[in-house]
Amino acid sequence: MPTKSEVKAVLECLDSNKDGKISVEELKSFLDSANCNLKREDVEAFIKTHDADKDGKLDLDELVACLSCE
Numbered sequence: 001m002p003t004k005s006e007v008k009a010v011l012e013c014l015d016s017n018k019d020g021k022i023s024v025e026e027l028k029s030f031l032d033s034a035n036c037n038l039k040r041e042d043v044e045a046f047i048k049t050h051d052a053d054k055d056g057k058l059d060l061d062e063l064v065a066c067l068s069c070e
Contacts, residue, residue, distance in 0.1 A: 007064050021057035022047075 014022050014030050028043045047058055050066040
């Protein structure tokens with residue numbers, strides 16, 4: 001399992017607008033560039049499932065929890 005610092009590095013890489021959170025658009029863009037052509041609805045559902053504060057984005061703590069690092 002990745003460490004929290006490793007997850008933070010991933011978040012910083014994906015966070016194109018540097019707000020400390022991963023949006024649907026940022027995750028979808030990354031997945032498209034990696035040839036993982038998921039539907040936008042699937043990316044939205046993934047984020048919604050793991051978005052504890054319901055702001056529509058994943059912050060570091062939500063991403064860590066999602067990856068079961070803690």
